[in-house]
Amino acid sequence: MHFMHQALQQAALGLGRTAPNPPVGCVIVAGGEVVGRGFHPRAGQGHAEVFALQDAGVRARGATAYVTLEPCSHTGRTPPCADALIRAGVARVVVAALDPNPVVAGRGVARLRTHGLDVHVGPLADAAVRQQAGFRSLITRGRPWVVYKYAATLDGKISADDARPLPVSGPDARALVHTWRNEFDAIAVGVGTVLADDPHLTTRGVPGGRDPRPIVFDRHARTPTTARALRPGTVLVTGPDARTDAHEAAGAHVLRAPTLHEALQGLGALGVTSLLLEGGARLASALYAADLIDEVRAFIAPTLLGAGLPALTSPAAHAPRALHDVQATRVGTDVLIEGFLTAIPRVDA
Numbered sequence: 001m002h003f004m005h006q007a008l009q010q011a012a013l014g015l016g017r018t019a020p021n022p023p024v025g026c027v028i029v030a031g032g033e034v035v036g037r038g039f040h041p042r043a044g045q046g047h048a049e050v051f052a053l054q055d056a057g058v059r060a061r062g063a064t065a066y067v068t069l070e071p072c073s074h075t076g077r078t079p080p081c082a083d084a085l086i087r088a089g090v091a092r093v094v095v096a097a098l099d100p101n102p103v104v105a106g107r108g109v110a111r112l113r114t115h116g117l118d119v120h121v122g123p124l125a126d127a128a129v130r131q132q133a134g135f136r137s138l139i140t141r142g143r144p145w146v147v148y149k150y151a152a153t154l155d156g157k158i159s160a161d162d163a164r165p166l167p168v169s170g171p172d173a174r175a176l177v178h179t180w181r182n183e184f185d186a187i188a189v190g191v192g193t194v195l196a197d198d199p200h201l202t203t204r205g206v207p208g209g210r211d212p213r214p215i216v217f218d219r220h221a222r223t224p225t226t227a228r229a230l231r232p233g234t235v236l237v238t239g240p241d242a243r244t245d246a247h248e249a250a251g252a253h254v255l256r257a258p259t260l261h262e263a264l265q266g267l268g269a270l271g272v273t274s275l276l277l278e279g280g281a282r283l284a285s286a287l288y289a290a291d292l293i294d295e296v297r298a299f300i301a302p303t304l305l306g307a308g309l310p311a312l313t314s315p316a317a318h319a320p321r322a323l324h325d326v327q328a329t330r331v332g333t334d335v336l337i338e339g340f341l342t343a344i345p346r347v348d349a
């Protein structure tokens with residue numbers, strides 16, 4: 001397997017745990033063998049390179065480091081990784097993609113080259129950039145990367161009407177969604193979904209999984225204080241005048257935002273890099289109309305419904321909007337169609 005692929009697998013161990021930092025992985029290779037592995041576990045803790053260098057010990061001298069993100073050149077919560085690689089005597093560094101953080105953005109690579117290391121940028125860049133979409137969105141736009149996930153019938157309906165949930169997708173699709181919940185910083189629903197389904201918004205059936213932060217878009221604070229989604233840390237996004245004393249007493253963090261754009265900027269300020277939007281159609285439609293959905297993951301089930309609520313109810317656009325970089329995969333009895341509305345921010349080498 002490609003060494004950069006192994007570095008990406010290392011990085012994945014930090015997915016959903018590193019906000020506002022990126023998930024990053026590193027493997028050190030000497031004599032064609034992996035002699036050190038590491039990943040960034042959490043903001044404030046060591047960067048991937050530091051753990052991989054520790055793991056490699058003296059074998060790092062003269063070795064090649066594969067890193068999924070450009071090694072940093074700045075002193076943040078931790079010292080620069082470029083310096084750690086130089087000090088350890090690493091001879092060659094292979095980087096998947098440059099760091100869009102304006103304090104790094106090419107400086108890490110430049111520093112390594114100045115010190116005589118051989119640096120190669122680009123292998124598996126697309127996969128790395130996708131894995132880092134949340135971080136890239138937050139650092140360049142100040143808001144999380146938003147993925148609209150839904151399960152629809154073949155005729156595009158996600159529920160019979162706004163009030164009644166409908167089991168559309170099969171068990172394999174539902175299991176996959178739980179692996180995503182484990183990897184996203186936050187999960188969002190509209191108050192209509194809370195009132196209709198009272199969802200838990202937790203990660204279930206994923207070994208070592210952790211729950212994403214629940215976000216409820218609830219302009220007039222209609223969420224019952226007994227709602228399952230309301231727990232310490234839940235963000236209640238409301239309008240300016242909503243009455244929220246009881247929600248705050250229940251541990252909710254209230255974010256008062258006059259517009260959806262400001263709501264997302266507010267979530268960004270809380271360090272949310274990635275948001276999995278799980279319904280309902282009304283919230284998704286409002287975000288879509290405001291051009292705030294970046295990616296779509298749709299499970300299409302081979303069933304028909306007839307009358308019902310479509311995945312988007314916004315006023316019709318003049319022309320269909322095509323997703324790009326589309327993938328279709330069979331997931332159990334369903335077909336998963338994934339694609340992008342926005343290009344993930346990246347820095348050119």
Ligand code: AOF
Nearest residue numbers: 024040047048071072076077078081101
């Ligand atoms: C790396 N390796 O594993 C990570 C990097 O506050 P700090 O010190 O943790 O720095 C955070 C910034 O460092 C973050 O915004 C991003 O630019 C970079 N993250 N860099 O070389 C890593 N997590």
Ligand code: ZN
Nearest residue numbers: 047072080081
């Ligand atoms: Zn670093």
